[in-house]
Amino acid sequence: MMMEKRNMRKGKTLLALVLAVAMLFGMAGCGGEGSGQTDGQNGAEQEGIRTGTGLYAVPVIKDSRPEEPKEVTFTTLNGDEVTYNQNTRRIVCVFGSQDVVAFGIPLLAYEGSTEPVGYESFYGDAEALMNTSPFSPEEILSYEPELILVNERMSASQIERLSKIAPVIPLYTDSTDFAQRLSYIGEIFGMQEEAQExxxxxxxxxxxxxxxxxxxxxxxxxxxxxxxxxxxxxxPMRGWFMNTILYEYVGMKRTDKVKEFMEDESGVAYEAISSEKLKEYEGDLVLFAGDGVKTISTYVTENVGWKSLDAVKEDRVGVIDMSVYAQKGVILLYEQYAQLLEALKAAGKIAS
Amino acid sequence: MSKEKANNQTRFLVFITIGLVLVAVAFFLTMCFGATRISAGEVFDAFFRFDSSNFTHVTVRDIRLPRFLADLIVGASLSVAGAIMQGTTKNPMADSGIMGISSGATLGVVIVLAFFPGAGRFLKMGISAAGAGFVTLLIYLIAYAGKGRITPERMVLSGMAISTLLSSITTAIILKNGLMTQMVRYTSGSSANTIWKDLAIAVPFFAAGIVTSIVIARSLTVMNLGEDVSKGLGANTTLIKTLSTIIVLILSAVAVIIIGPVGYIGLMIPYISRYMVGTDYRLVLPTCAVYGALFVSIVDLAAKNVKPGMEYPIGLLITMIGVPFFVYVSRRQEGDQFYG
Amino acid sequence: MDRIGRIVARAGRFFLGSRREQTPAARHKARVMRIVALAILLLVVFLVGCCLGPYALQIGDVVKTLLGQGTYKSNMVIFDFRLPRLCLAILVGFGMGASGVIMQGLLHNDLASPGTLGVADGSSLFVTLYVALVSKQIDEPMLLPVLALIGGLISAGIIYLLGTKKGKPISSTKLIMTGVAMGACYGAVATFAMYVLDESQLEFIQRWQAGELWGTEWQYIRVLFIWLVVFGFFAVRNARILNAINLGYDIATGLGVNVKLAFSGLAFLAVGMSSASVAFGGNFFFLGLIGPHIARRIVGSDTRYLLPAAGVTSSVIIVAANILVENVEWFINIPTGIFVSILAVPYFLYLLMRAA
Incomplete structure (x- = not known):
């Protein structure tokens, strides 16, 4: 039971083993079934011990809402008044499910553009929507939902179309302020306490x-x-959550040249930096973000400009998988922070 | 007739000398100008008093030189392939981009990106070369199955149809797999990341292709007089056809794996070369090779210096030059200009 | 099995059999019958399209809903989700097919079409650039066909200017070659534009260029419908003139047709119909080419019959492709136009080789 609630990446047998031990401790600690909160904290300590840091996995929350329907009226971030059943279990989430499932709220279907590998336990029986861009209202209808959660950028006319199927509430999607996003979801479902947690x-x-x-x-x-x-x-700064974590939340520095490059949105994203100039962009610490993999492509390792970086010569490049940071959501945070911390440690090898 | 021939040979010698001198100038400029300016003295040192700890020397020898050579190889390959394709398919507008060969290579790259994300250099090169080869074969199949009765226009249309089909499939895979940003990069064409290893793979094929093409140049000229004439002169047309198909395939693939999909070079350079030295392939092919190499290296030099430190994809620049040329050629095309 | 074979053979004879009918009246009757048969085929495909979708509806429910006796949900599925798409597909098919017929007739070349002449590319580039660079949202449905028409006319003008020479007869192959070249040019411009777009705009443009039925709102469909009816009306009225031009420009002049005026008028109609289709339906490159081709094999080359037949044939193709995209799990999220291309290109290559 508890094992399912962990964030587990495929093939991490070692982690499974540690968790099995953790589960034993957890069971002994709270004598069988405790509240969701205690479960979470217990597991959290174990995770923290595993990585030897203060990082731990998201607390596991149970859906505390009663079963009986409760009609409420809610003012959405667009200022629309929406009336819906706050205790509904029939929810289709077209965007931002990574925050919603953290509340233990079951979904019928979620955005198909992301694969929740490693987070299956949060999603339970929810299905991925097949039509992603553009989404298909008919497919959403086929789940017969009582509530539809969408992107804050969705146009009013599209929301109007979807409203014929079920009440529609847009979620904050651009905001990097977790307190804003989570307390909003808490309000939607009357789960303010859980949001605070x-x-x-x-x-x-x-x-x-x-x-x-x-x-x-x-x-x-x-x-x-x-x-x-x-x-x-x-x-670029925008769109990649590791940048937000590192340069905004944690307060890492970057050289002016790098800052200018990352925040210049007038030109081309991922503009090619000449091999001859690469060295000018090097900071004290260097990370490499693989695209879907946690390795450095041979196209990079064989690049003469790359080889000229001090960090490469001294073998202190930290590596992360960039795709982990394509989405933001509270359930993803642990993996996102842990990977960065590990990579930064590698990058700071000779910091002393 | 023979006076004109002698005249063409003189012109050939003059133009090829000019071309080679210009390539040398381009070489010198490429070594000196780029993301940073490197003085002639330092360039000299980099070649003759190399110091591996000096990054300027490394830049000259391991970044600029391989890239320059890559440009030369791509330019020469595409031009020679274009000239041969134009002769053998009786289509003065044949070109690896126009005929859809590049779109085959692009599809190959997308397949690698989508289904073998961790694939190394060799697999990627192999599959995109296979894509280019597939389209080349398809084009020759259409050209030969039509028994030479297919007009140049129809050949261009079939090339366009093939590239529409392949780029549709490419788009489908991209949309299915969310590879949008990456693909825009890969489809623009650039030699910026060339390293010696790439050249080591490409050079043997390139050399084989060029040498064979020069060897069969005389037969190509004869074949252009018409198949009956060439059979009468004792030429083995089937052998020549097969060889030239293989040459086009190899040279297009070489260019594609180094630089990505780039069109119009194979149209422009042979056209200009014929204008310079006439229609004898023994003269046309070397001229194409030299001026093709020159053209690509100059465009790349410009691409690097538009905004020093950043890279502009030369594929797009070449397309911008190539399209007006294509329109010009198709306007000039009276049906009897080249091949009756 | 035998029976199916016989039915297929009979259908084949019905559609493709040689036109032995001697009297004009008999010929007329046979052609009308064939067009009616095509229309029935379109109706069948249309009904299949109505019945299939992620929300399960029985055929009985579909028919009931179409007759106005549906439930809230079945009404929504049919009238809000499925019908708009199908109607749009049919209209786009009609527009592209009819436009292809006119272009092929005007140029005496069966390889002419909005796609090969670069007109559709011009419309598509114009609209996508507008949407991507000027306005991110489309609020005014009337603006789209107008923009597409301007783009289409500009590119038709460029192609005409570059593809013809003063004092020389119009060469259709030259026009087509210029069209292909301009198509490549638009492609390069679009690629440059792609460099400055963000991911979602990029996807929108890619989808549009590949051909996606995106304008599935009744207001767009209404605009497209009216547009096509008006243009189509003039096209049918002028079918005889097109027939005359089809015999040759000199013969047409001999028959008392003002060729210059008729040519530009009909070209305008063709560009107008393809532009509106492109505006709401995206770029269906080969649709305007193969639709008329197939139709010509069925009803012959008399424009009066060919116009409706080509429209219906193109509609059948695009509706069928759309059904595939909507319902086969592996194809979901892929623009409809890609299927049209996959179907059309082999046929097109076959045509090129056969006609050589």
Whole structure:
């Protein structure tokens, strides 16, 4: 039971083993069935022990809403008044399911553009919507939902169309403010307490990461993340959550040149940086973000400009999988922070 | 007749000398100008007093030189392939981009990206070369199955149809797999990331293709007089046809694996070369090779210096030059200009 | 099995059998019968399209709903989700097919079409650039066909200017070659534009260029319908003139047709119909080419019959492709136009080789 609730990546047998031990401790600790909250905290400590840091997995929350229908009227972020059954279990989420499932709320279907590998336990029997862009109203109808959750950027006319199927509530999708996003969802379902618990979790994670980096002496250093999409470049500030975590939440520095490159949205995203100039973009710390993999492409390792970086010569490049940061959502945070911390440790190898 | 021939030979010698001198100039400029400016003295040092700890030397020898050579190889390959294709398919507008060969290669790259994301250099090169080869064969199949009765226009249309089909499939795979941003990069064509390893793979094929093409150049000229004439002169047309198909296939694939899909070079350079030295393939092919190499290296030099430090994909620049040329050629095309 | 074989053979004879009928009246009757048969085929495909979709509806329910006796949900499925798409597909098919017939007739070349002449590409580029660079949202449905028409006319003008020479007769192959070249040019411009777009705009453009039925709202369909009816009316009225031009420009002049005026008028109609289709339906490159081709094999080349027949044939193709895309799990999320291409290109290559 508890094992299912962990974030497990495929093939991580070692993690499974540790979790099995953790489960034994957990069972002994709270004597069988405890409240969702205690479960979470117990497991959390174990996770923290595993990585030797203050990072731990998201607390597991149970859907605390009663079964009987309860009609409520809610003002959405667009200012629309929407009346719906707050306790409904028939929900289709077209965007942002990574926050919603953290509340333990069951979904009928979720956006098909993301595969929740490693997070299956949060999704239960929910199905992936097949039509992703554009979505298909008929497919949504075929689930006979009582509530539809959508993207905040969806146009009013589209919302109107979907409203004929069921009440539609847009979620905050651009905001990187977890407190705003989570308390909004808490309000929608009358689960304010649970929202607070998740907000506290996110804050703790952030604080622990900052502390960890300070202890390692990395927090005041400049950092550059390189990636390879047909040519070596730096992922733009917007759209990649690792940038938000590192440069906004945790407060890592970057050189002016890197900052300018990342925030210049007038030109081309992932503009090719000449091999001859690559060195000028190097920070004290260097990470490489693989696209869907946690390795450095041979196209990069064989690049002469790349080989000229000090970090490469001294073999201290931290590697992350960029695709982990394509979405933001509270259930993803642990993996996102843990991967960054590990990579930063590798990158700061010779920091002393 | 023979006076004109002698005249063409003189012109050939003059033009090829000019071409080679210009390539040398382009070489010098490419070594000096780029993301950073490197003085002639340092370039000299990089070649003759190489110091591996000096990054300027490394830049010259391991970034600029391989890239320059890649441009030369691509330009020469595409031009020679274009000239041969134009002769053997009786289509003065044949070109690896127009005829859809590049779209075959692009499809290959997308298949690798979508289904073998961790694939290494060799697999990617292999599959995109296979894609290019497939389209080349298809085009020759259409050209030969039509027994030479297919007009140039119809050949261009079939090329367009093939590239529409293949790029449709490419789009489908991209949309299904969400590879949008990556694909825009891969389809634009650039030699910026060339390293010696790429050249080591490409050069043997390139050399084999060019040498064979020069060897069969005389037969190609004879064949252009018409198959009956060439049979009368004792030429083995089937052998020549097969060889030239293989040459086109190899040279197009070489270009595609180095630089990605780039069109119009194979149209422009042979056209200009014929204007310079006439229609004898023994003269046309070397001229194509030299001027093709020159053209690509100059465009790449420009692409690097538009905004120093950033890379502009030369594929797009070449298309912008190539399209007006294509329109010009198709306007000039009276049906009797080249091949009766 | 035998019976099916016999039925197929008979259907084949019915559609493709040689036109032995001697009297004009008999010929007329046979052609009308064939067009009616095509229309029935379209109706069948249309009904199949009505019955299939992620929300399960029985045929009985579909018929009931169509007759106005549906439940809230079945009404929504049919009238809000399935019918708009199907109607749009049919209209786009009609527009592209009829436009192809006119272009092929005007140029005496069966390889002419909105796609090969680069007109559709011009419309599509114009509209996508507008949507991507000027306005992110389309609020005014009337603006789209107008923009597409401007784009289509501009590119038709460019192609005409570049593809013809003063004092020389119009060469259709030259026009087509210029069209192909301009198509490549638009492609290059679009690729440049793609460099500055964000992911969602990029996807929109890619989908549009590949041909996606996106304007599935009744207001768009109404605009397209009226547009096509008006243009189609003039096209049918002028079918005889097109027939005359089809015999040759000189013969047409001899028959008292003002060729210059008729040519530009009919070209305008053709560009107008393809532009509106492109505006709401995206770029269906080969539809305007193979639709008329197949139709010509069925009803012959008399424009009066060919126009409706080509429209219906193109509609059948696009509706069938759309059903595949909507209902086969493996194909979901793939633009409809890609299937049209996959169907059409082999046929097109076959045509090129056969006609050589």
């Amino acid at each position: 998740l907000i506290t979790y996110e804050e703790t994670l952030r604080e622990n990461m900052v502390k960890e980096l300070k202890d390692l002496g990395l927090s005041d250093r400049t950092l550059t993340i390189f990636t390879y999409l047909g040519n070596i470049s730096i992922p």
